Amino acid sequence: MSRAFxxxxxxxxxxxxxxxxxxxDAATNTFGHIAKWAAEQGKPMSLPxxxxxxxxxxxxxxxxxxxxxFDRRDGFTxxxxxxxxxxxxxxxxxxHWEIAGVPVLFDWGYFPKTVPSFPQELTDKLQTLTGxxxxxxxxxASGTTILTELGDEHVATGKPILYTSADSVLQIAAHEESFGLERLYEMCEIAYKLVQPYNIGRVIARPFLGSDGNYKRTANRHDYAVPPTGPTLLDHVKDAGGEVIALGKISDIYAGQGVTRVVKGPDNMALFDRLLDVEQEAGDKSLTFVNFVDFDMHFGHRRxxxxxxxxxxxLDARLPEFIARLKEGDLVVITADHGCDPTSPGSDHTREHIPMIFFGPGVQGRELGISETFSDIGQTIAHHLGVKPLSNGxxxx
Known part of the structure; x- marks a missing residue:
């Protein structure tokens, strides 16, 4: 039996x-700078x-x-x-695409860091079509900060909140009750078509709830994303008859391609609970892919x-639960998609190395060095599951 996570x-x-x-981003280091900050506070991190x-x-x-x-120098598992x-x-x-074997070798379109950020032609069309x-x-803007700044005005006027980031993205935030969740989704579907000439990767619906300056985003986020430009690891597993279980925002990032089941959760720990459930029931040749988004959304971007x-x-405190339930033939990798150094100025992602930490009952502890593409992760999993090799990695x- 072979499974991958x-x-x-x-x-x-x-x-x-x-x-x-x-x-x-030459001086960035998400993990290193967090550890340095903790040590300087007199409370060094402990992630056993x-x-x-x-x-x-x-x-x-x-x-x-x-x-x-972090003092351990050998004996890694x-x-x-x-x-x-x-x-x-x-x-x-x-x-994400590169991890799954499809690097993005073209330039996405981005909206400038100006006010306004979006072309008037785009916003005029969106207003006309949505009313x-x-x-x-x-x-x-930071997606959480802008709710504090503009949430009351949005509820009072009915005007949606439009913002962007260093990602190739247009985000629309609206109150689930006063504006309406389905109305927000419909608006994002229209916006997704309108941004295609600008080569924008995603339109994200950012619903929220609350009142009087106290607002919180809900788990009903939905990404309207450009599909990958080629078959990914997810497609290869699905085409081979395996189940592909997407936890969190994974399905949206791949525009649903190659996904057989979607599992949602409002935050990291809820997603970890769902992961433990899936771990118990996932079958042979399955791929379970979870994105713990809070690190980026709540802490990286907000510095x-x-x-x-x-x-x-x-998360470290929960990992032993997951590890204890692994079965013979399981392969797990802990990784990331980019950096977001919370000690850096601004609120953007940072260009950094990502971890590749492979473990499971049949994996021997050793150093792998530095890969020149994230696709080595996906190719390793494809080989483990016995599916068609990826075109990269x-x-x-």
Whole structure:
């Protein structure tokens, strides 16, 4: 019996890549800087499960230094290393697609960091087709901060909140009750068609609830994404008769292609609960792919170092539950899609190495070095599951 699990810690980078200076990210290191911050607070991080697997060693491979507070130097139980992105950019879709064997070798379209960010022709068409009274925002923003700033005005006026980021994305936030969830979805479907001439990768519906300046995004987020430009690992597993179980936003990122089951959860720990359920029931030749989005959404973009650290500790505390339930023939990889260094200025993603930490009952602990493409992860899983090889990447095990 062979099964595979991808546990993706969204934005958990291990240090700047050699080309990071082209992106203004030469000094970034998501994991290293969080660890440094914690040590300076007099409370060094303690991630025993991840450290035993080889997390700190993988970070050392990536950037040449040991993260403060992580002293283990040998006896790691996983095959560990780091990977550099072959795709241009540092966005969500590019990272995920490349992991699954389809690097993005073209340039996405991006909206400028100006106010307004969106072309008037685009917003005029969107307003005409949707009948809304206008828009708020129209800028680069953190998705949680902008709700605090504009949530009350949105509820009072009925004007949706439009914003973007360093990703190739147009995001629309609206109140589930006062504006309507289905109405928001319909608006995003229209926007998705309108942004295609701009080569934009995704339109994201960002529903929220609350009142009087206290607003919180709900689990009803939906991404309207451009489909991958070629068959991915997900397609290969599905075509071979295997189940592909997508937890969190994974299905949206791949535009539903290759996915056989979608499992949702409102936050990291709820998704971990769903992961444990799936782990018990997933069958032979299955691929389970989960994105723990809180690292990026709540802590990386918001530059919340303490929150990021706490979320890592919470996940590390749950990992032994997952590891104890693994079966013979299981292969797991812990990885990421890009960085989002919470100590860096601004709120954008950062161009960093990502971890490759492979473990399971049949995996021997050893160093894998640095891969020149994220696709080595997908190719290794394709080989493990015995499905058709990907068009990009090398098997590492």
């Amino acid at each position: 991808i546990l993706l810690l969204d934005s958990f980078g291990l240090g700047a890549t050699p080309d990071a200076d082209k992106y203004g 499960a991840l450290e035993q697997l080889g997390l700190a060693a993988a970070a050392h491979t990536a950037c040449g230094t040991w993260a403060p507070g 996983a095959a560990y290393g780091a990977a550099r992105e072959q795709s241009t950019g540092k966005d969500t879709q590019s990272g 809304v009274p206008g828009f708020l925002g129209n800028c680069h 919340d170092v303490q929150g990021y650290s706490q979320a890592l500790h919470e 090398t098997n590492l095990l």
